Amino acid sequence: MSRSTQKEINRENLLNQGVALLMQQGYHGTGLQEILDAVQIPKGSFYNYFGSKENFGAEVIKHYITPYIQQITSYLEQSNADALSALQRYFNESIAELERTDFKGGCLLGNLIGEIGDSSEICRVALQTTLNSYRDVLQLGLSLAQQQGTIRTDKSARDMADLLVNTWQGALLRMKVEQSTEPLKQCCQALLGDFFKA
Template structure:
């Protein structure tokens, strides 16, 4: 195995375990020693892969978000589904996974927005980039639904997508305190499907 492949695999392992620990304990609660131990990487090796914990946190945001963006893209590309059906299916799938996981963790983006966005310029930039990419995909589905005559046209797809992000993050916070999927399903039925054309 090449040194480059070893380096890439170790880096990915650090990010995987770092994301898991940050979801459970927050950014500040995920210490470097805990991340290194979970990833089975020797102490002192962290700075070979990342220049700082702040740089690690910024990269972890993109690492965490990548599979969600892939999944949303796949849902939007499914043949025979309207834009609204694709979005509703995506959010229903996420709600089911959160419920199956006992409502733990929530969304790393939302968690970090509240914890470190105002303290870390690198993380704030990574969060903004991630939210913008998410918003653009949601807007793509909503624009398609507008073209299909299924979504209201008195608001732009981008503006509605921004509200979807805000509503989903709020629903996940309510989910955590209520230990219930009801806020997630209410978001899907009332906010997302509330965009249906009259």
């Protein structure tokens, strides 16, 4: 196997493991050694791939969001003239997944904002752009739903998407503390099922 592709595989494995561990144990709660042991990669290589733990953290953040955006995009494309249902389907699927994993983790973005949003500027910026791109895809869905007449048009899709992201983040925190997905369901019901309705 060529060296460059192996390097890519190693990087990918580190990022995946980083997502899993940072989400559950936090940034300072997870040592580099723990990540390296899990994927059997020596410490020296880590510092070749990423320059520092902080840079790694920023890359983990960007790596994290990709599948979620793909999932929403895919749901929106599948939905024929019913973007609102696609969004509801996405959130319901997320809720089901969180129940399967016993409410662990929640959202890496929310967790890291609280922990290192003040202390790491690099990660703060990564969190900002990542959260914005998540907001953008929700905004797209809401704006489609506006065109389809299922979502009110006297509020901007942008504002509603922001509110939805923020309430969802808060509900995820509440879920962890209550060990229940009730806050998540309430979030979807109150916003998508009521406040945003046309």
